[in-house]
Amino acid sequence: xxxxxxxxxxxxxxxxxxxxxxxxxxxxxxxxxxxxxxxxxxxxxxxxxxxxxxxxxxxxxxxxxxxxxxxxxxxxxxxxxxxxxxxxxxxxxxxxxxxxxxxxxxxxxxxxxxxxxxxxxxxxxxxxxxxxxxxxxxxxxxxxxxxxxxxxxxxxxxxxxxxxxxxxxxxxxxxxxxxxxxxxxxxxxxxxxxxxxxxxxxxxxxxxxxxxxxxxxxxxxxxxxxxxxxxxxxxxxxxxxxxxxxxxxxxxxxxxxxxxxxxxxxxxxxxxxxxxxxxxxxxxxxxxxxxxxxxxxxxxxxxxxxxxxx
Amino acid sequence: xxxxxxxxxxxxxxxxxxxxxxxxxxxxxxxxxxxxxxxxxxxxxxxxxxxxxxxxxxxxxxxxxxxxxxxxxxxxxxxxxxxxxxxxxxxxxxxxxxxxxxxxxxxxxxxxxxxxxxxxxxxxxxxxxxxxxxxxxxxxxxxxxxxxxxxxxxxxxxxxxxxxxxxxxxxxxxxxxxxxxxxxxxxxxxxxxxxxxxxxxxxxxxxxxxxxxxxxxxxxxxxxxxxxxxxxxxxxxxxxxxxxxxxxxxxxxxxxxxxxxxxxxxxxxxxxxxxxxxxxxxxxxxxxxxxxxxxxxxxxxx
Numbered sequence: 001x002x003x004x005x006x007x008x009x010x011x012x013x014x015x016x017x018x019x020x021x022x023x024x025x026x027x028x029x030x031x032x033x034x035x036x037x038x039x040x041x042x043x044x045x046x047x048x049x050x051x052x053x054x055x056x057x058x059x060x061x062x063x064x065x066x067x068x069x070x071x072x073x074x075x076x077x078x079x080x081x082x083x084x085x086x087x088x089x090x091x092x093x094x095x096x097x098x099x100x101x102x103x104x105x106x107x108x109x110x111x112x113x114x115x116x117x118x119x120x121x122x123x124x125x126x127x128x129x130x131x132x133x134x135x136x137x138x139x140x141x142x143x144x145x146x147x148x149x150x151x152x153x154x155x156x157x158x159x160x161x162x163x164x165x166x167x168x169x170x171x172x173x174x175x176x177x178x179x180x181x182x183x184x185x186x187x188x189x190x191x192x193x194x195x196x197x198x199x200x201x202x203x204x205x206x207x208x209x210x211x212x213x214x215x216x217x218x219x220x221x222x223x224x225x226x227x228x229x230x231x232x233x234x235x236x237x238x239x240x241x242x243x244x245x246x247x248x249x250x251x252x253x254x255x256x257x258x259x260x261x262x263x264x265x266x267x268x269x270x271x272x273x274x275x276x277x278x279x280x281x282x283x284x285x286x287x288x289x290x291x292x293x294x295x296x297x298x299x300x301x302x303x304x305x306x307x308x309x310x
Numbered sequence: 311x312x313x314x315x316x317x318x319x320x321x322x323x324x325x326x327x328x329x330x331x332x333x334x335x336x337x338x339x340x341x342x343x344x345x346x347x348x349x350x351x352x353x354x355x356x357x358x359x360x361x362x363x364x365x366x367x368x369x370x371x372x373x374x375x376x377x378x379x380x381x382x383x384x385x386x387x388x389x390x391x392x393x394x395x396x397x398x399x400x401x402x403x404x405x406x407x408x409x410x411x412x413x414x415x416x417x418x419x420x421x422x423x424x425x426x427x428x429x430x431x432x433x434x435x436x437x438x439x440x441x442x443x444x445x446x447x448x449x450x451x452x453x454x455x456x457x458x459x460x461x462x463x464x465x466x467x468x469x470x471x472x473x474x475x476x477x478x479x480x481x482x483x484x485x486x487x488x489x490x491x492x493x494x495x496x497x498x499x500x501x502x503x504x505x506x507x508x509x510x511x512x513x514x515x516x517x518x519x520x521x522x523x524x525x526x527x528x529x530x531x532x533x534x535x536x537x538x539x540x541x542x543x544x545x546x547x548x549x550x551x552x553x554x555x556x557x558x559x560x561x562x563x564x565x566x567x568x569x570x571x572x573x574x575x576x577x578x579x580x581x582x583x584x585x586x587x588x589x590x591x592x593x594x595x596x597x598x599x600x601x602x603x604x605x606x607x608x609x610x611x612x
Contacts, residue, residue: 020451028467143591145543147550147566148584155573247458251547265459266551269466277466281459289454 007297014289021285022074026067029278079282080275084267089279092264097283099169100260103183103252104245106176108238110184111191114138116234118188119195124222126200134192142189146248150182150255167257179252186248187241194237199230232302239295243288339604349600352593359590363409372400374407375558383576393578395569401582404565408583411472411561416542416590419479424534426480427487428526432518434488435495446492452485457540458547465548470556475548479541490533494526528605535598539591546587562587 061069073079079089115138122134141149158166158178169175202208203226211221250262257263261280268277362369372390378398386393392401434445452460461478468474498504498521507517548554549563557564562583569579 016447017450017454020447021454024451024455025463028463139592139595140588143539143595144588145546145550145563145566145584145591147547148581148588151566151570151573151580151584155577159574243454243456246456247547250458250462251550254551265462269462269551269553277463281455281463284459285455288456292454 003300006300010293010296014293017289018286019071021289022071022282023067025278025281025285026070027063029274030063030066074282079279082268082273082276084271084273084276089276092276093261093280093283096260096264096280099258100246100249100253100262102173102176103179103249103258103260104242106173106180107183107187107245107248108241110180111187111241112238114141114185114188115191116195116231118192119234120199120222120227122192122196123199123203124218131196135196138189138192140189141185141187144186146182146186146251147255149185150179150252153178153182154255167255169258175256175258179256179258182255183245183248183252187244190237190241191234195230195234198233199226202226202230232299235302236295236299239291239298242291246284246287346600346603348596352596352600356590356593356597359409360413362406363413366403366406366409370400370403370406372403374399374404374560383572383579385576386578392582393576395576395579396572401579404560405562405582405586408560408562408565409586411555411559412542412545412563412587413590414472415475415479415545415555415561416538416594419476420483420534420537420541422476422480423483423537424487424530427484428491428523428530430484431488431491432495432522432526435492436499436514436518436522442492445488449485449488452482453489455482457482457544461544461548462551462553465553470553472555472559475545475554478548479544482544483537483541487530487533487537490529491526494529495522498522498525532598532602532605535594535601539594539598542587542591542594 070080077090079093081087082089082092085092118134118138122131125131125134154166158164164178165171165175167175199222203222208221208226211225212218216224246262249260250265252258253260253262254266261284264280265277265284267273268280366374376399378394380398381390381394382398383396384390384394384398390400390402392405395401395404430445430449434442461482464478464481465474468477504517504521507521512520545554545561546563546566549561550567552567555561555564565583566580566587569576569581569583572579
């Protein structure tokens with residue numbers, strides 16, 4: 001099967017998941033117990049106004065009709081109107097999204113660099129002290145809560161030493177360095193572990209022995225022969241990490257006051273803004289699905305042996 | 311003749327696996343204890359923490375809710391090992407009371423998600439076909455959500471409170487368990503003793519109970535230990551954002567959240583519970599890795 005055909009098949013197979021995601025969020029937020037309108041109005045509750053809002057939003061129609069209206073809206077980029085900001089949700093997401101992208105890309109870079117370096121060192125010095133330190137450092141990153149790293153970095157490097165801005169995005173990319181470290185470190189662990197195990201596996205294969213027999217040094221064999229193959233699963237795990245990066249972004253964006261998608265979700269919850277919450281969570285999940293899709297496609301492009309199975 | 315042969319093979323295999331399982335589990339655990347000191351140390355720390363959380367009313371001379379306003383925001387000292395908070399309460403005492411909730415949040419929802427996940431996964435793997443397709447697509451959908459965001463949405467709908475946190479975390483966690491249980495079941499379904507049991511007409515329910523479930527157990531124990539930390543981390547993130555545990559209850563995540571406004575003049579208030587979360591998560595990870603090496607040899611390569 002050609003690569004293109006398998007990619008197309010993979011794209012088609014993610015459509016039911018996409019619909020399922022929208023349906024589940026829709027059901028949780030609109031159909032489960034609790035009257036969203038009453039909660040939304042809080043102490044300003046008034047039965048007359050409630051009926052007007054319900055009719056306006058089409059909430060008096062059966063849930064599947066509403067769901068269909070919502071889905072139809074999604075296709076045209078209409079995700080409803082934010083109650084808190086009185087703006088279209090899609091417009092808000094478009095404004096907040098670039099911040100999350102910058103943060104996630106920088107965090108992914110941190111995770112990649114720290115993870116691959118730790119993984120390679122650990123694999124080359126297997127069972128030695130460097131292996132323990134490398135694995136320990138990356139395991140620590142997985143175990144430390146993101147908010148702890150973020151607060152400690154903020155306290156020490158921004159507040160005490162003043163090297164970085166404490167919060168906000170006024171000073172440009174510098175503002176993203178601390179949040180990206182806090183976020184990236186938590187993802188570095190799985191990259192490091194995977195790099196180590198795949199590298200060890202690859203190092204045992206015949207073609208590495210051949211390269212060594214032809215006079216390559218160990219580090220030469222790692223850099224020029226082994227790493228190329230060992231990093232294939234690592235590339236895909238990075239795309240899968242988008243999910244945990246987005247979860248972590250909620251925390252880091254809150255601590256460093258970055259106006260991103262995570263911050264938007266937290267704002268939506270505190271402002272009881274259902275359309276905004278729905279829109280931003282669906283948007284974040286679509287990113288994850290797209291990330292998984294890219295991972296699978298990259299995998300089949302990078303490793304021809306996989307093509308049949310995708 | 312052939313049927314008879316398979317039957318004896320199945321019986322002897324079953325006997326062997328029963329004897330072997332019960333014997334090797336303790337042997338394997340002892341080997342882990344000898345080889346993996348880190349896992350043992352982690353288990354000891356976790357047990358000590360549980361004991362401290364249970365006996366904190368006896369161990370601590372301080373009250374967790376009523377503070378002494380004359381000693382507000384005092385740094386760690388001999389009398390207050392982890393300092394005092396903005397109301398003059400002992401941080402260590404509050405930390406140990408908070409451990410009750412944080413540890414419960416680690417264990418209870420993980421157990422619930424294991425039960426749901428194993429049920430769904432074993433059914434999907436064993437039945438195959440349409441049922442398998444439907445359950446696993448559902449699991450795919452659940453796994454597509456960033457876990458914290460899904461938990462936030464569920465908490466938003468259900469409102470705060472312990473039971474709701476348990477439910478939210480269980481709903482977030484079951485899908486990954488189902489995947490593992492399904493793949494284990496599929497590989498066990500092809501094994502000779504299950505085929506043999508099927509060929510002599512043992513009902514499906516009994517095959518699942520007697521042959522499939524016990525053999526999934528090692529993988530599930532490992533998964534359980536490794537899922538506890540993610541439940542603890544998700545809860546602490548929820549409470550940190552203010553949508554998790556609500557006052558007057560207090561979890562570590564909520565303590566971090568409350569102490570955050572004093573980060574610059576009294577960092578110990580939020581750093582102590584953060585460090586406690588880190589310690590528990592690290593210990594669970596070490597223990598889980600140790601158990602994986604000891605119990606589940608075919609997971610080692612992953």
